[in-house]
Amino acid sequence: MIGWYEANLVLIEATFLNFLLALSIQVPLRLGVFSFAGVGSYGLGAYTAAILTLRYDVPAFVAIGAAVLLAAVVGYLFSLLVARLNGLYLAMATIAFVLIIAVLATNGGELTGGANGLYGALSDLTTGGVVAVCVVVAVLLALTERGPLRRRIEAVREDPELSLSMGIGVVPMRQMAFAVSGALGACAGAMNALLRTTVSPEEINFHLIVLALTMVIIGGSRSWIGAFIGSVIFTWLPSVLASAGRWQDVVYGVIIILAAIFMPTGLLGLVQTLYQKLRGRRSAAVTAEAPADDTAEERALLQALGGESRGGVQ
């Protein structure tokens, strides 16, 4: 067990860092906002932490904290800038943001180390610290997935106009999502830079956006558990597939396609649907539950909307 842990330490750490990166895409997505700005914040955070560590030799928590704060502020300001955009137009603007960050890093001269990036950012960050941060983040996000806050988030996603008319502050919630997304992305980037002691502009590219999106969609886009499932799968899949030899990339692509076709609500949604079907069958004799062909999502929404809407329909 200890041997396995040590041999796979890099992958274990990568799982938690990918988890935070995936969350930075998932948080805005839960509000119906297609923003990839979290990947740009990943770069921003990585460079901030590396520069602070290299130049001022600050402890890890200061470097990461400063990176998180900076990215949250940048994320908030960015949300003011793109306030009029939505849908895939917004997605394009955020992709532009990510690529501009990468170009700025390439051309940053001595500060960012140019195309070679920065080396030797030695720090006192441990794997335990990474896991602790992830646990705190997961607990905080789990709190947003219950009670009135969860209902508000789902209402903003499903129908922003209606939410606005019901008195939900749609615009502040979206701005908040950008700030949280920036903080999460920067946290992942900063910890990655300090654990690997290096950062380079090549890390912040279109593939990182694609990876983050794939993790969230395949894992499940509605809950932090989905992001965790996605990060575990996509961190470990390449090494598992290494046994497939030279066709491993083809198998990887086929798995993504099959997941997109057969798991429209992600792996988490699939598990929830199966669980509810099993439970539904057991309780079918007692109460006539919702029709079985309802998707898990619809059922969740029905639940979220509460008793009054069900009562109103009947």
Next chain:
Amino acid sequence: MLEILINAVTLGSLYLLFALGMSVAWGTIGILNFAHGSTFMFSAMVAYFVVQTVALPMWAMVLLGAAVGTVLSVLTQALVFNLILRRNPDLLKAEMQIVVGGIGTASVLLAIAQHYTKSVPFGFSASTFKVATYQLGPVHISNVQLVILVAALGLAGLAAWWLKSARAGLALRAIGVNPEVASLMGVDRSRMALGTMAAAGALAGIAGVLLTYYLGSIAAETGDSFLISAFAAIILGGIGSVAGVVTGSMILALAETLVVTQLSGTWASAVAFGLIFVVLLFLPRGIFGRKEVRRT
């Protein structure tokens, strides 16, 4: 200066050929095909392997590229997007699944291409076609550039006319406005979708072969960078509008060319994407984009 302009227009025409089908498919049947870049590269690669055994002229290579692109695109539609839509009929909710399905298809095609080309750039030196340069007044222009210009503007004009005037074009635009009502009016959505994807794939194949002739050689990874550029050009012009794709492609190519020649290569993408950013801030639906009518 004129040379720079000619080069920019050539690059813009290649972006146009590539992005045209993608934009029409996205604006009408609502499918944003992330495998478009790989389809483009794969068509050029198949043409390369054929030309290694048979020395083909340029027109045959272009037709071959178009054919391969069509087949790949139709297969992607039938085997991936159609299956996703059948399980998830709500297009808005299926959008992300379609993007991810396209990403998966793209990585399959890329992996196959990397395996067969061993990640080494490939070109059409075995083709019977020879590059020649003409002197037109004060400018030099090569025959490849002429072919690209004529093909891009001709096909874009054809697409614009067909969408505007043909009965089937009207049907396709109707799907773009409201798919349900269009079906009620007797439009066969799945057949129109297949046809649109076939045309988009053919355009991607043509663009792939012509780009390889223009640059001399391309690599398996070229498709990815083209995909981002095309995405930018489409958004810049406004989704689904042919005039928008033409404008977006030309502006993007001009901006990139100017930065590369006047400033430095490493800044090119920053300026191009900065430009898109600024345009979107003032025109949130692109230059020719129509106001979205659907709720949420």
